[in-house]
Amino acid sequence: MSVKLNRAAYDHAKQLIEKGRVVRDDRDAWSEDQPSTAMENEFIRLHGFREYAKWHLAIDDEQDPETKKHYKFPYGDFKKVHRCGVLTAESRAGQYKHFDVERAAARLHEMIDGIKHGLSRHAAAGRSASAR
Secondary structure: OOEEEOHHHHHHHHHHHHOOOEEOOOHHHHHHHOOOHHHHHHHHHHHHHHHHHOOEEEEEOOOOOOOHHHEEEEOEOOOOEEHHHHHHHHHHHHHOOOHHHHHHHHHHHHHHHHHHOOOOHHHHHHHHHHOO
């Protein structure tokens, strides 16, 4: 299996987090919060695999891009990033030694927790720069 970081999905997740489109839940919530198979199928029917790809932090080059098997490590519900999905992706990517995906998920995790505490990394950097 040749799994690698899906840069477009990572960038999409960062944009959503910066816009505040985040569900700040706990790690164990992902089993309940992740989209069902029916929701995934409906999303693909309405938007296609190109949009579906934006919600998965990795792709498997050995699978057909027109199948769900091609996309790995989902992180949201097609509307918002879920902290629990990011945490699950970070943990699973590390387990399977997909270190580029693990690092990307860890950065998203940091961004979410930064917002959770009232500041994104960008806002904190801007604030410290203006304080000088």
